[in-house]
Amino acid sequence: MTTGTKDRILETAMELFRRHGYTGTGMKQIVQSASAPFGSLYHHFPGGKEQLGEEVIRRSGAMYGELFAAVAGPIDDVVEGIDVFFRGAADALVASDYEDACPIATVALEVASTNEPLRIATADVFQSWIDGVGAYLRRGGIEEEPARVLAIEILTAMEGAFVLSRALKSPEPMLVAGRNAADRVRDAL
Amino acid sequence: MTTGTKDRILETAMELFRRHGYTGTGMKQIVQSASAPFGSLYHHFPGGKEQLGEEVIRRSGAMYGELFAAVAGPIDDVVEGIDVFFRGAADALVASDYEDACPIATVALEVASTNEPLRIATADVFQSWIDGVGAYLRRGGIEEEPARVLAIEILTAMEGAFVLSRALKSPEPMLVAGRNAADRVRDAL
């Protein structure tokens, strides 16, 4: 039961990758921030930075998926559920000075054309999010195919809002995207 | 004379930054791809990588802004103009195997929390795009404030679609985002 160090490395790497990106984060920087010995890094991740990156991507994806389920899930009105989730994202952006954004977007763009295993990991995560949001929308009474397409619209709007809100240091894009998304869900009902 | 070395360096850097990001692109890699001598790089860009990055961001922003004006501008029906622009982006993605995407999105996310001068450059570019798209929408008869908000929605949808389409290697997010954007413009008329 000595998974403490590995978990601490993963948590720290998640945070650093989200803020500084994949190529912008060094292995030494990770172990230093995690207060972990360098040797432990390659003991737990013999596949090196790429293995660490892949585990971070998949773990971040699972966590954010669960966050959506926890926030929107209990809200039966799907329009309100989507609206609340976007508002929460906007609040988190402001509260963290625009660092607390999508955990994999930066990495996804960095590796899309340079590292196929990591690109596939990000694709799997996005697909799982599409499935999760789509399932939530079906619970609200939307048919399967419209729900799938609408889920893509919603995630697309949120990812783009992270880009603009972080660059502009303004919550407006996220709030505008949320209104757009909620309207689209309402129209689909 | 002809195409100067400085221009060639800028063009090459634009391409490499777009595909591999800011931290993922080396100075040696740039001069090698540009077939330029290393010394010329620091002659033309005494401010180093940061100055080069800022010039690339602003130049890319201007070029993409002009591209929008060239593609959508001649189309008087703003709904069709927006639709055509998204379809063009989807075609470009497929034709380039998902490399020909937003020229500054990757860099914008990378530097948002790490390099304030570059973050400001990306913010200026996004603001200029909001202004450009907003002006186009006003030409279609939409009032100033709704046009501004709608422009944010459109750009947000497009940026998010670049993220998902590149990761999933599918044009669907871009096509779905385009339909969403066109619908929103139609509703605003």
Place this chain on the structure above:
DNA sequence: CGGTGACTAGATAGATCGCTCTATTCCCGG
């Protein structure tokens, strides 16, 4: 008690990073 594998610990290799330096070539007005 001795052994065994998991884990910690960090020095270090080899490559690459951004950048500086000097030397050379080119262009052009005087």
Place this chain on the structure above:
DNA sequence: CCGGGAATAGAGCGATCTATCTAGTCACCG
């Protein structure tokens, strides 16, 4: 022709990158 600034050319600096290596520590089991 020549003088001189602009531009080209690339060797090389210190720092840092990812990854490997050996050595030491620890818990647990026969």
